[in-house]
Amino acid sequence: GEGTVxxxxxxxxxxxxxxxxxxxxxxxxxARFLPADPLDWRxxxxxxxxxxxxxxxxxxxxxxxxxxxxxxxxxxxxxxQAGFRHxxxxxxxxxxxxxxxxxxxIEAFGAQISLSLHYNALPDGRDPWQARGxxxxxxxxxxxxxxxxxxxxxxxxxxxADYGTLFDSLYLTRVPxxxxxxxxxxxxxxxVEWPELLREDVQARQAEAIASGLLG
Numbered sequence: 001g002e003g004t005v006x007x008x009x010x011x012x013x014x015x016x017x018x019x020x021x022x023x024x025x026x027x028x029x030x031a032r033f034l035p036a037d038p039l040d041w042r043x044x045x046x047x048x049x050x051x052x053x054x055x056x057x058x059x060x061x062x063x064x065x066x067x068x069x070x071x072x073x074x075x076x077x078x079x080x081q082a083g084f085r086h087x088x089x090x091x092x093x094x095x096x097x098x099x100x101x102x103x104x105x106i107e108a109f110g111a112q113i114s115l116s117l118h119y120n121a122l123p124d125g126r127d128p129w130q131a132r133g134x135x136x137x138x139x140x141x142x143x144x145x146x147x148x149x150x151x152x153x154x155x156x157x158x159x160x161a162d163y164g165t166l167f168d169s170l171y172l173t174r175v176p177x178x179x180x181x182x183x184x185x186x187x188x189x190x191x192v193e194w195p196e197l198l199r200e201d202v203q204a205r206q207a208e209a210i211a212s213g214l215l216g
Contacts, residue, residue: 015142016112019177032177034112038215042086043079044111046172047072048118051096056121058188058197064119065094071185071203072117078207082215099171106175113146113179115210116172119197120163120184132193133161134206137182139173146213147181153213158205160186161193183210 014034021028034041047068049055055064072089079087088109090102097105106114122131134154138147144165151165163184172182185206186197196202 016179017140017142017175017177019107030177032112034179039083039085041084041214042088042110042112043084043214044088044090044106044109044114044178045072045076046090046102046106046114046116048116050091050094053096056119056188058119059191059194062188064121064188067119067185067188067197068117069094071207074203075115075117075207075210078204078211079214082211084211084214102172103175106180107177111175111178113214114172114175114181115150116170116180116182118182118184120187122187122189128187128189128191131163132187132190133163134158134186135163135184136165137168137170137173137184138165139167139169139180143173143179143181146179149216150181150183150210150213153209154183154206156209157212158202158209160206 012033016032016034019030019032021030049063049065049068053065055068057063058067069091076087076089090105091097120135122128134151136147136151138144147165151162154160155162170182173180186193188194188197
């Protein structure tokens with residue numbers, strides 16, 4: 001419509017987002033691309049919640065924030081063992097980090113891929129027996145292929161139930177300039193799934209599946 005500028009570009013498959021910036025000349029849009037070598041990708045891991053933000057509570061009262069941080073540390077170690085050279089966490093302890101600060105830290109790291117790590121909850125009144133498994137959320141179209149790849153790997157390689165690859169306008173799926181995904185790694189309220197989520201071998205397989213999905 002009037003006053004609208006529409007830009008169309010045929011982008012390389014390695015496109016990972018656009019970062020807007022105001023300059024003396026006006027608005028500049030910087031297109032960003034993944035390095036050709038996946039091991040050079042800059043990957044930010046964002047453990048959900050922290051501090052007074054507990055997140056969902058497991059059947060034994062364990063808060064989501066604790067589960068998310070423990071898995072983020074495991075995933076960081078797994079990615080480094082797989083050869084990824086640039087991995088960073090948005091928090092390394094039990095601290096409250098606002099959504100805006102998380103994005104600031106992701107951008108300061110220069111992340112080309114951002115994975116926000118969570119465990120799922122259910123709205124009141126839902127039957128916890130009826131929901132289980134992993135899900136991967138995306139918002140920008142260029143993030144969908146990786147969302148599909150990670151979800152497939154978690155289901156096929158880690159043996160997790162498939163709760164879906166889903167479009168959603170979440171704060172951590174709208175990070176500009178990178179492929180931003182949010183992963184829900186299971187339902188700690190599920191009577192069967194909760195004990196599985198505590199198992200070292202299950203956690204290891206989930207981390208290895210994510211590394212495999214990244215490498216394609």
